[in-house]
Amino acid sequence: MSVGSSVAVLIPTPLRKYTAGESRVSAEGSTIAEVIDSLNAQFPGIKDRICEPDGEIRRFVNIFVNGENARQLDGAATGLNAGDEVGIIPAMAGGN
């Protein structure tokens, strides 16, 4: 089992009900997929909001790594380094 990197994850408001209101949490993983699993281990149920049943990131979810959209990188397989900042944002502006 590889030792993953410790990254910061920025949580959008609608998902903070899983993180007890925390907007910034830590997670472990060397890829985005591993970090999502790490989040789910800490905050059960959060993965079902972010991913489809087969583990793919839901179509409307943008995940940013240090400001870059993971869809322009390797998606869920995008590699991470210690200290990276991962942001989860629904791909919409959300209102009117």
Next chain:
Amino acid sequence: MVCPTRSASLNLLSRSAVVHAIGNTPLLRLHRLEHDLALPDSIELWLKAEWGNPGGSVKDRPALAIVRRALEEEKLGFGQTLLDATSGNTGIAYAMLGAALDFPVELVLPGSASEERRQILAAYGAHVTYSDPYDGSNGAIRLARQIAADSPEKYFYADQYGNKSNPESHYLSTGPEVWAQTGGQITHFVAGLGTTGTLMGTGRYLKERNPAVQLVAIQPSESFHGIEGLKHLPTAIIPAIYDDRIPDVQIGVETEQAYDTARKLARLEGIFVGTSTGASVEAAIRIARQAREEKRAAVVVAVAPDSGGKYLSTGLWSDS
């Protein structure tokens, strides 16, 4: 003779081609979708094509009503800047009117706003402040309120979520159009809840004409969603104009369902719409299926707030 206190903007409004182009949008029959669903002749599906408005969305209607009232009350047109929180469509409508009627516009958008919206707003000349992308539209609303409170003399805070001119615009325009376009035969009116103005205003008009008309409200089925323009009311700041007694039916739609239905409309009907229309038509399909099971006739009208063009950079059209 022009009254000396009447603003230049109000004078421009009475002659503005852009203003006169707002409203009177087509109502499109979804024949192929009806056939695909094997609906009987007695069940009709219609789409109110709000992308036909000059700003590209249904929001041209409430924006115009809000601006007109503000100009008449001199809250705008004498150097004030129009300020509001918006995810895009209302901002685009305000920006368009600000350019056409010569008043400054300042908008607060969530930082996650798509590239298309940023460029469109810049084209009209609006000034944009971005709120925390992680706080969505609630964050934009809070920031706009704060900005307005800090400099009340500088701004006309349009407040689309609380401004009565919003639902009133639909009572005066969308409702009468839909009633006339269906020859008074409409049985169900289907609209998403964002500011809720469309359903509140159109619904009030339709109920006055025929209390049996069913008002169907759509929300995203969960708080973490990708249906731009709609609100998950249990977790959102409830718009002041919303009256939860008005809708007869509440339907929750998943983002993926909304996306799939929008894509289906493009392929099956040649109609290219945004995500919220996908949600609206998905709900209309459920209403139609239920009517078929109950062997009832139905004339279902769903609102199409905008076209698919502003969603090219989201996950709506890209292959998964």
